[in-house]
Amino acid sequence: MPQTIKIATWNVNSIRIRLELLEKLTKEEAPDVICLQETKAKNEDFPENEVKAMGYQYVAYNGMPSYNGVAILSKIPLEKVRVQNWVGKDDCRHIIAEVNGVEIHSLYVPAGGDEPDPVINIKFAHKLTFLDDISEWSEQNKEELSKKKMVFCGDFNIAPLENDVWSHKSLLKVVSHTPVEVGRLNRMQKSLDWVDVARYYNPDDKLYTWWSYRSPDWKKNNRGRRLDHVWVTPNMKEDLVSFKILSHARDWDKPSDHVPVICELKI
DNA sequence: ATGGCCGCCCTAGGCGGA
Numbered sequence: 076m077p078q079t080i081k082i083a084t085w086n087v088n089s090i091r092i093r094l095e096l097l098e099k100l101t102k103e104e105a106p107d108v109i110c111l112q113e114t115k116a117k118n119e120d121f122p123e124n125e126v127k128a129m130g131y132q133y134v135a136y137n138g139m140p141s142y143n144g145v146a147i148l149s150k151i152p153l154e155k156v157r158v159q160n161w162v163g164k165d166d167c168r169h170i171i172a173e174v175n176g177v178e179i180h181s182l183y184v185p186a187g188g189d190e191p192d193p194v195i196n197i198k199f200a201h202k203l204t205f206l207d208d209i210s211e212w213s214e215q216n217k218e219e220l221s222k223k224k225m226v227f228c229g230d231f232n233i234a235p236l237e238n239d240v241w242s243h244k245s246l247l248k249v250v251s252h253t254p255v256e257v258g259r260l261n262r263m264q265k266s267l268d269w270v271d272v273a274r275y276y277n278p279d280d281k282l283y284t285w286w287s288y289r290s291p292d293w294k295k296n297n298r299g300r301r302l303d304h305v306w307v308t309p310n311m312k313e314d315l316v317s318f319k320i321l322s323h324a325r326d327w328d329k330p331s332d333h334v335p336v337i338c339e340l341k342i
Numbered sequence: 343a344t345g346g347c348c349g350c351c352c353t354a355g356g357c358g359g360a
Contacts, residue, residue, distance in 0.1 A: 088359085089349055113359085115350065141350045142358070186359055198358090232360070251360055287360070288347035300360080332348075332359085 110181035114144030
């Protein structure tokens with residue numbers, strides 16, 4: 076009999092500095108599984124004991140000094156843990172594990188720098204090729220992959236829809252919302268017919284998961300973007316139970332600039 | 343129109359974030 080489990084995904088912007096808030100999340104929401112991005116800690120510095128003390132006995136992580144880093148924390152056994160690299164870079168952006176036979180992905184897509192031009196900005200070029208790499212792999216292995224149940228979540232660093240940003244017009248040339256990136260994200264989504272869970276439940280409202288640190292009052296201006304996503308394979312549509320964005324976490328003391336996103340599903 | 347703030351690392355200014 077399938078059980079309803081709660082999965083959270085959160086770009087913590089440093090696991091070590093955010094430990095207290097991670098604990099707050101675990102007490103408020105008690106997720107069964109937590110996907111983290113931007114842990115910013117090499118593996119020997121990952122606070123494994125602290126995380127286990129919060130009730131997450133099963134922990135998978137892959138980090139490097141200073142940048143990137145992903146993890147999956149779980150109360151349910153993690154199986155078949157593996158690290159995935161894209162565009163030939165070993166840069167700690169993707170970790171995968173199975174929970175009750177469902178494949179859970181924690182993904183951190185490159186931010187892409189300032190200039191939305193792959194010719195003059197190598198970081199933007201990296202972002203595009205990173206997404207293309209995933210799409211090509213998915214397209215080539217679609218038949219095999221379509222048999223699996225998968226949850227694909229993390230900081231995709233792209234707000235694809237007009238109602239995923241505070242101003243579509245103002246952000247058309249700003250990295251995270253440019254048509255060229257959105258095209259790449261759409262290709263990736265189409266490659267396995269991923270269901271965008273946030274929009275499955277709420278197609279119309281403005282939804283954000285990130286607010287800049289630079290805004291003096293994030294709530295007043297509310298200039299957010301929906302950069303963090305939970306996608307599920309179409310064979311999991313009937314398994315979906317709920318979805319929410321923990322916006323109030325942006326008001327926590329010493330917050331991440333991203334807030335946790337939470338999805339319940341039957342697995 | 344611009345810059346605003348964070349966190350990291352060979353502890354300090356530069357890099358990356360988005």
